[in-house]
Amino acid sequence: MSLEYHADVPREFGKNLCACISCHLVKTLDQFVDGGCENCGFLGMEGDKDRCLECTTVSFQGMISVMDPASSWCAKWLHLAKMVPGCYALSVQVEVPPDIKEIMGENGRRVHEAG
Incomplete structure (x- = not known):
């Protein structure tokens, strides 16, 4: 199976x-x-570093590489079955800003917050 569309994999690992x-x-x-x-x-x-800082977090646990999200039981378990192949955090600890939470809701995304 040829995957034409996928996420960039991290260029480096660490901090x-x-x-x-x-x-x-x-x-x-x-x-x-x-x-x-x-x-x-x-x-x-x-192209917007400030927006990236708002919409990403360094507070996450673990990582999984998903090659074929639609057939991976782990991707399904983590609700990644409709995502592009790539590397994903197993869990994320973050308080989502209200404006970002609203945008996510408008686009059918569930908000998973720390707490």
């Missing part, structure tokens, strides 16, 4: 990784600034 607060995609902050989030274009992160 520079962050996760999208909406879909939990993991990349470096620079990658989010350069290309936005492949799953959450509605957040408008591409």
Whole structure:
């Protein structure tokens, strides 16, 4: 099976990784600034570092690489079955800003907050 569309994988691992607060995609902050989030274009992160800082978090636990989200039981368990192939955080600890929460709701995304 050929996957034509996928998320960028993190260019490096360590302290520079962050996760999208909406879909939990993991990349470096620079990658989010350069290309936005492949799953959450509605957040408008591409080219806007301040927006990327609002819509990502460094507070996440674990990471999984998903090659075929539609057939992966783990992707289904983590509600990633409709996301693009890529690296995802297992859990994200964040308080979602009200304006971002509203945008997520308007785009059919559930808000998973810490607490």
